[in-house]
Amino acid sequence: xxxxxxxxxxxxxxxxxxxxxxxxxxxxxxxxxxxxxxxxxxxxxxxxxxxxxxxxxxxxxxxxxxxxxxxxxxxxxxxxxxxxxxxxxxxxxxxxxxxxxxxxxxxxxxxxxxxxxxxxxxxxxxxxxxxxxxxxxxxxxxxxxxxxxxxxxxxxxxxxxxxxxxxxxxxxxxxxxxxxxxxxxxxxxxxxxxxxxxxxxxxxxxxxxxxxxxxxxxxxxxxxxxxxxxxxxxxxxxxxxxxxxxxxxxxxxxxxxxxxxxxxxxxxxxxxxxxxxxxxxxxxxxxxxxxxxxxxxxxxxxxxxxxxxxxxxxxxxxxxxxxxxxxxxxxxxxxxxxxxxxxxxxxxxxxxxxxxxxxxxxxxxxxxxxxxxxxxxxxxxxxxxxxxxxxxxxxxxxxxxxxxxxxxxxxxxxxxxxxxxxxxxxxxxxxxxxxxxxxxxxxxxxxxxxx
Numbered sequence: 307x308x309x310x311x312x313x314x315x316x317x318x319x320x321x322x323x324x325x326x327x328x329x330x331x332x333x334x335x336x337x338x339x340x341x342x343x344x345x346x347x348x349x350x351x352x353x354x355x356x357x358x359x360x361x362x363x364x365x366x367x368x369x370x371x372x373x374x375x376x377x378x379x380x381x382x383x384x385x386x387x388x389x390x391x392x393x394x395x396x397x398x399x400x401x402x403x404x405x406x407x408x409x410x411x412x413x414x415x416x417x418x419x420x421x422x423x424x425x426x427x428x429x430x431x432x433x434x435x436x437x438x439x440x441x442x443x444x445x446x447x448x449x450x451x452x453x454x455x456x457x458x459x460x461x462x463x464x465x466x467x468x469x470x471x472x473x474x475x476x477x478x479x480x481x482x483x484x485x486x487x488x489x490x491x492x493x494x495x496x497x498x499x500x501x502x503x504x505x506x507x508x509x510x511x512x513x514x515x516x517x518x519x520x521x522x523x524x525x526x527x528x529x530x531x532x533x534x535x536x537x538x539x540x541x542x543x544x545x546x547x548x549x550x551x552x553x554x555x556x557x558x559x560x561x562x563x564x565x566x567x568x569x570x571x572x573x574x575x576x577x578x579x580x581x582x583x584x585x586x587x588x589x590x591x592x593x594x595x596x597x598x599x600x601x602x603x604x605x606x607x608x609x610x611x612x613x614x615x616x617x618x619x620x621x622x623x624x625x626x627x628x629x630x631x632x633x634x635x636x637x638x639x640x641x642x643x644x645x646x647x648x649x650x651x652x653x654x655x656x657x658x659x660x661x662x663x664x665x666x667x668x669x670x671x672x673x674x675x676x677x678x679x680x681x682x683x684x685x686x687x688x689x690x691x692x693x694x695x696x697x698x699x700x701x702x703x704x705x706x707x708x709x710x711x712x713x714x715x716x717x718x719x720x721x722x723x724x725x726x727x728x729x730x731x732x733x734x735x736x737x738x739x740x741x742x743x744x745x746x747x748x749x750x751x752x753x754x755x756x757x
Contacts, residue, residue, distance in 0.1 A: 355486060358594075367379055369659070385455050405471055407616070410531045592676040
């Protein structure tokens with residue numbers, strides 16, 4: 307039959323082919339859209355579950371271990387964020403950005419150098435931590451915290467890498483393992499066995515969660531092509547070359563993380579660890595809201611902006627940015643509307659702690675800070691996608707000394723309210739400076755395209 311076409315049949319086949327192609331394209335597009343929506347909904351679901359578990363853990367610690375234990379938990383969590391920004395040199399920041407356009411072999415080569423360097427750094431920190439722990443008489447506790455920080459460092463890097471490789475499903479499943487499963491186990495054990503209601507038990511189970519996540523990542527990349535380094539360089543040479551590219555992002559990340567968690571340590575110094583626990587309690591709620599918002603909207607837009615900028619498709623670039631900004635504002639306001647009645651029920655009926663009710667009013671201002679900070683995160687995507695880390699660094703260099711002075715003075719004089727006013731004021735100022743530099747960057751971009 308293939309060798310003997312009749313003219314009428316041939317004519318009919320040709321005349322219907324465009325229609326069939328269009329129908330096939332439409333069907334394929336619908337399937338892709340359905341798949342993307344399903345994946346997005348699943349990611350939102352497991353991310354929401356992670357945030358719920360983190361929130362429930364906060365309530366559990368506050369109720370059964372007390373606000374002092376919650377303050378210690380907040381300080382350890384702060385260390386898990388500050389350490390990668392300090393000793394990671396923002397290498398994963400630049401590696402993940404390059405990974406969008408790299409092959410698997412090239413990615414594996416970069417990861418090999420990076421993980422060797424990270425292990426060496428933490429071995430040095432292990433010695434210093436051991437000395438400090440011995441002096442304080444808490445050697446095991448200090449070393450266990452450092453081990454946890456190391457594991458969280460690697461897990462955070464893996465999460466960032468997988469997101470930039472457009473693998474949000476794998477990234478969030480691994481995140482769910484290290485941020486939710488161990489919490490369920492801890493709360494179940496601590497509830498039925500009161501003797502396990504200790505920070506030591508929490509740290510051990512937290513570490514087990516991170517280890518499990520790392521093992522799952524190894525399984526995910528088991529089929530990746532291993533790099534055959536035909537022109538190997540020394541670790542020192544790799545560090546020098548990589549830091550030349552990441553140094554601006556490093557100083558920016560370092561200042562940002564210190565500024566973000568500076569309040570935890572200042573409150574502990576001036577007001578005591580119990581009020582640190584109160585601050586952590588309310589901040590965990592807005593932090594959970596921010597994580598959900600950024601995972602479902604902001605982080606998904608990041609690789610798209612990088613690709614559109616790389617391909618000089620500026621129409622799609624700005625359209626992606628505007629859609630991300632619009633969805634961020636709308637969703638953040640909607641989440642605030644849900645949080646207002648929710649926090650009242652929570653503090654008056656579930657926790658029923660006088661200290662939490664006494665400081666409830668600070669939560670309303672933290673919601674305002676939640677909206678401003680997330681809009682600010684959307685604006686940072688412009689700098690990140692266009693490799694303008696220098697502008698972000700300039701912003702942090704300008705605001706960090708002011709933040710240090712203002713936070714210290716206001717916390718010392720106004721107590722916990724000083725944290726709220728200083729943080730909200732500095733975020734608004736930072737947001738205005740972002741807009742100024744974003745306009746400048748946009749003008750430079752338009753001029754370069756005209757040329």
